[in-house]
Amino acid sequence: MALVRKIIPQSTVDGPGNRTAIFLQGCNIRCAYCHNPETQAMHDAEAQEMSVVEVLAEIRKGIPFIRGITVSGGECMLQPDFLTALFQAVKELARETNHPLTCLIDSNGTIPFEHFPELMEDCDGVMLDVKAWDAEVYQHLTQAKDNMVVKQNLAWLLQHDLLTEVRIVCLPERVDVENILRHIAETFDFIGKKAPVRLLRFRPHGVLGELANHPMPSDEQMAQYADLARSLHLAFSIK
Amino acid sequence: MADIYSIVTSQQLSYEQKVVALAHAAEDTLSVIPMPERTRFFFEKGAICNLNEGNAPYRPRYIMPDYEKAVRNGVKFLELDPPQDFDELLTFLQVLYRHVPSITTYPVFLGDLDKLIEPFITDLSDEVVKRKLRNFLIYLDRTITDSFCHANLGPEATRAGRLILDVDRELEQAVPNLTLKYDPSITPDDFAEQAIYTSLCVANPAICNDVLNAKTYDRYGISSCYNILPIAGGSYTLTRLVLPRLAALTESKEEFLKTLLPEAMQCMADYMSARIRFIVEQSGFFESHFLAKEGFVERDRFVAMFGLVGLAEAANKFAPEGKKYGSDAEADEVAEQIMDAITAFVDAYECPYCEIANHRLLLHAQVGIDTDYGITSGIRIPVGDEPESIYDHLRHSSRFHRYIPTGCSDILPFDITGKQNPAAILDIVKGAFSLGQKYIAFYASDSDLVRITGYLVKRSEIEKWNDGQTVLQNTTQLGAPTYASAHLANRKVRGV
Numbered sequence: 001m002a003l004v005r006k007i008i009p010q011s012t013v014d015g016p017g018n019r020t021a022i023f024l025q026g027c028n029i030r031c032a033y034c035h036n037p038e039t040q041a042m043h044d045a046e047a048q049e050m051s052v053v054e055v056l057a058e059i060r061k062g063i064p065f066i067r068g069i070t071v072s073g074g075e076c077m078l079q080p081d082f083l084t085a086l087f088q089a090v091k092e093l094a095r096e097t098n099h100p101l102t103c104l105i106d107s108n109g110t111i112p113f114e115h116f117p118e119l120m121e122d123c124d125g126v127m128l129d130v131k132a133w134d135a136e137v138y139q140h141l142t143q144a145k146d147n148m149v150v151k152q153n154l155a156w157l158l159q160h161d162l163l164t165e166v167r168i169v170c171l172p173e174r175v176d177v178e179n180i181l182r183h184i185a186e187t188f189d190f191i192g193k194k195a196p197v198r199l200l201r202f203r204p205h206g207v208l209g210e211l212a213n214h215p216m217p218s219d220e221q222m223a224q225y226a227d228l229a230r231s232l233h234l235a236f237s238i239k
Numbered sequence: 240m241a242d243i244y245s246i247v248t249s250q251q252l253s254y255e256q257k258v259v260a261l262a263h264a265a266e267d268t269l270s271v272i273p274m275p276e277r278t279r280f281f282f283e284k285g286a287i288c289n290l291n292e293g294n295a296p297y298r299p300r301y302i303m304p305d306y307e308k309a310v311r312n313g314v315k316f317l318e319l320d321p322p323q324d325f326d327e328l329l330t331f332l333q334v335l336y337r338h339v340p341s342i343t344t345y346p347v348f349l350g351d352l353d354k355l356i357e358p359f360i361t362d363l364s365d366e367v368v369k370r371k372l373r374n375f376l377i378y379l380d381r382t383i384t385d386s387f388c389h390a391n392l393g394p395e396a397t398r399a400g401r402l403i404l405d406v407d408r409e410l411e412q413a414v415p416n417l418t419l420k421y422d423p424s425i426t427p428d429d430f431a432e433q434a435i436y437t438s439l440c441v442a443n444p445a446i447c448n449d450v451l452n453a454k455t456y457d458r459y460g461i462s463s464c465y466n467i468l469p470i471a472g473g474s475y476t477l478t479r480l481v482l483p484r485l486a487a488l489t490e491s492k493e494e495f496l497k498t499l500l501p502e503a504m505q506c507m508a509d510y511m512s513a514r515i516r517f518i519v520e521q522s523g524f525f526e527s528h529f530l531a532k533e534g535f536v537e538r539d540r541f542v543a544m545f546g547l548v549g550l551a552e553a554a555n556k557f558a559p560e561g562k563k564y565g566s567d568a569e570a571d572e573v574a575e576q577i578m579d580a581i582t583a584f585v586d587a588y589e590c591p592y593c594e595i596a597n598h599r600l601l602l603h604a605q606v607g608i609d610t611d612y613g614i615t616s617g618i619r620i621p622v623g624d625e626p627e628s629i630y631d632h633l634r635h636s637s638r639f640h641r642y643i644p645t646g647c648s649d650i651l652p653f654d655i656t657g658k659q660n661p662a663a664i665l666d667i668v669k670g671a672f673s674l675g676q677k678y679i680a681f682y683a684s685d686s687d688l689v690r691i692t693g694y695l696v697k698r699s700e701i702e703k704w705n706d707g708q709t710v711l712q713n714t715t716q717l718g719a720p721t722y723a724s725a726h727l728a729n730r731k732v733r734g735v
Contacts, residue, residue, distance in 0.1 A: 010628075010663075010667075011663075012656065012657060012660035017660075017666045018660075018662075018664070018667055061628070065666060065667045065671070066670075067666050
């Protein structure tokens with residue numbers, strides 16, 4: 001069983017192609033810029049306990065229109081047993097319907113993927129949030145201890161060809177975007193593999209607390225990030 | 240005569256529009272097509288409608304010239320030699336298009352434009368090709384002032400096809416309509432995605448299921464408002480059965496299915512046969528027109544389109560109280576009974592001069608006209624009744640598209656965020672086509688160009704027309720009332 005906040009049958013913003021996106025309830029960090037703050041609490045009256053069979057029934061409705069599923073949150077890696085069972089069931093569904101389905105994870109990367117080999121067996125990729133590179137910046141943004149595990153995950157996923165995308169939310173005052181870009185490029189070079197980088201422009205929509213009315217970064221600012229990403233030979237896109 | 244006077248003195252019709260309207264008025268002074276009493280009754284009730292096709296047809300309604308043959312052989316009547324370079328090709332086509340007749344007086348089919356162009360651009364840079372294409376397409380838009388005009392692309396990806404899409408996106412024009420023939424085993428994803436992206440910018444091109452539609456004839460093209468017709472042929476006529484108006488004649492489903500429907504179909508089919516005979520035997524078209532004489536169309540490659548409109552309202556009327564076509568199984572079942580009855584009739588009725596269709600009339604989901612109040616296009620789900628899930632919507636249309644060989648379609652407005660992920664929309668298209676959907680068109684919810692029932696109109700032009708001003712496109716005049724009466728602004732926008 002998992003605590004499910006919401007299922008979006010047709011999502012075009014949660015990975016490649018058209019996907020069914022499943023948002024689990026509960027997060028282990030508290031990002032200041034979180035645009036789904038209602039999914040942070042580990043329990044919430046609006047979230048629903050659902051079994052793998054129930055979630056699978058929703059996914060089935062999307063066949064043959066979807067390319068796969070993306071599980072997001074909250075932080076979906078807090079419910080790894082459910083994820084493992086769900087991904088196995090989705091792969092079985094794909095065989096049964098003869099319609100290929102990919103299983104992606106959208107994660108903050110605070111839980112080591114290498115501890116869950118059975119899950120990663122059926123996982124086709126991870127969209128990893130690299131929220132900051134400097135540990136203090138990270139702490140200040142997320143109230144988490146540090147981001148060691150995120151960096152380890154970045155390297156591990158890359159090595160195992162499971163890094164679908166690196167995501168950076170661009171908020172100049174709170175995120176060391178340039179620093180992240182440089183270190184990602186270094187990691188790519190070190191391992192000898194690459195993954196696409198997505199620069200997400202901070203939007204105050206849905207955000208609560210101190211950043212609720214914070215302005216979006218300017219076009220000029222985003223263009224500077226783009227210039228840097230280009231000079232580092234990163235494959236990037238801006239949203 | 241009062242009508243003619245009002246055409247002559249109108250300040251809202253352009254000069255060209257007056258000439259066409261006057262020709263039409265002249266044609267309608269004749270009565271050469273027999274109209275038995277019962278047929279007249281159905282016409283008067285609006286249950287059969289000839290779409291103002293005219294009382295004395297002097298050319299087939301839709302003509303699909305074999306442009307590739309024309310480019311290969313030249314056209315003697317027009318004193319055109321086969322073109323040798325890109326400039327010559329574009330001039331050749333401009334001249335030829337000018338002389339292709341149809342019900343609208345403008346060509347409804349411009350050919351497989353990418354394939355026509357591709358061999359002529361090998362030595363030219365993208366910039367040069369785009370500059371020339373831009374002028375060519377502007378010429379077409381400003382002289383073919385009726386958006387029931389269609390050019391085709393694909394299914395193969397070509398450099399010409401990509402450049403046409405690029406220029407089309409820049410120009411934002413209503414003419415020509417474009418359709419990409421899509422076959423997932425031939426059309427690469429990136430080309431299909433470029434087409435979808437273009438469509439979300441300028442509501443063009445639409446996407447046609449090449450795998451299914453290619454089975455209709457040996458060579459097909461898409462013309463006018465999504466008509467699937469043989470190349471080097473076309474359609475003599477399109478008459479339509481207006482199902483809700485026929486249904487209005489009875490309260491009994493039994494009487495509708497067993498008596499009225501067969502009777503009306505017989506009247507309509509006989510009427511269509513008479514029109515076909517007049518075109519072939521009396522009008523002299525196939526004896527005298529250069530397209531026929533030089534073999535760019537062949538008489539035995541023409542079909543006749545048996546149109547139907549408003550399946551939804553007819554099904555709803557005879558379904559249990561409150562059950563709706565598109566969301567309730569009971570109403571869909573009634574719709575299937577109606578479609579089965581219609582199919583059985585056309586399968587059994589032998590019509591003259593339709594060799595390529597095995598002497599049968601072919602069903603067409605007619606998209607409607609400006610005076611259709613409360614009548615939904617063809618077999619579509621009424622605006623406002625669309626299922627919550629786009630997947631259910633597409634499953635439903637796939638179920639009904641299978642009945643219709645000569646054109647049926649769905650139009651889906653998408654949230655503008657769809658532009659950021661055309662691959663996602665392509666996934667939806669692939670899914671729908673694998674289930675049997677035959678044709679699908681999109682536009683973005685913020686686009687100036689909108690699909691009315693199939694053809695494109697600019698919202699800004701509609702405003703001008705509603706304001707009493709003269710507008711260039713004939714189809715704006717049709718689109719303005721339809722946009723309002725069919726509540727098209729309320730089509731369910733598919734969020735992503």
